[in-house]
Amino acid sequence: MAQLLDEKTREQVAEILKDMTNKVKFILFKNDSEYSEVTENLITELTEVNEKIQIESHSKDEDFEKYGLDKNLFPSMVLLDSEDKDLGIKFYGIPSGHEFSTLLQNIIMVSNSKVNFSEETQNKIKTIDKKIRIRAFVTPTCPYCPNAVLAAHQSAILNSNISGEMVEANEFPELSSKHGVSSVPHTVIEIFENDEWKTKNEFIGAYPEQNFLDEILKSVE
Template structure:
């Protein structure tokens, strides 16, 4: 089988992963689809580059998969946990390819080192103090150069607050949900709050917002 990561990319990834301080567990929830096979191959190649990356793949119907929280209609799903199995609610739905492969590496390093460096101390405090259950969904495509910034912001927000989940959704792979959310340009960020057990859309914006503007949108959604 032909490698997804060429030699040059492998060398660059090895160099980037030198920043890891602790092992990281990546959980893949898959189905029988082609996209699941692609993500599984990508993760297999990734773990070959650094032994501190541990990959566990489970079918969505398995008992193991049921121990994790994920959207069953958005598979494959990829979760990043720390060495102790702590789930930081970082979710990738679809293939983290193209520009999104970079955010995957950034998130692996962030979880390994338990670092959030996307926000100022003031904004970290604001996001950490949110007391509502929140879901930040970022719709992307692999060829969008502005999408990684939005995805990383959502994932780093999730790392700051156990009530928040940050999701990357590959818009091309999940056309139905993209249509339902009216996605026409990417990145499109949708902010939802759980009310009476259901997710309710409270805000959305298109584009990679600067840090302060992004935080303002999040706070506005939970007012």
């Protein structure tokens, strides 16, 4: 496969990532699909741009449960911190197009142990004591989707009860259809109850921080 990032893009990415302080690691679960190959190559090229980025790839018959991944979705990926701690940041599908910027912002947040939410929002998210899953359905061409994904991922960083997940809607049509995804970003909030995930709330659009928080808190009442 041809190089995904040209030299100019690599230089721009290197500049964006130059202030990384700690290493991060991507754990990729893949199958034989082109989507998996592209995702693996994309992250591998990032490791060539910055040595603080690492990747570890697994084939689909290996254990998903350790990272709480959906074993039916490939490619799937989690982002670990410098101590190999799983922060609940998940990607289903290729983080390309506008989601490539999301990917870079996630790397910086995890590397530098810093989120962009206000202190008040952080404190409220930290109080959530139910196991929840925030899935942001996106497409690469959607300019508003990165904010939805970043909100989900920041929530996961702040609270170990939360899983924040990017889902590339076009790559997973069955899952998208299940949730009636037609416009993106489409965020689905699920609670783990009685050994299964139950949808508690859904909303469309990239909500401002306070509105996003309100939707999360409403889901766990």
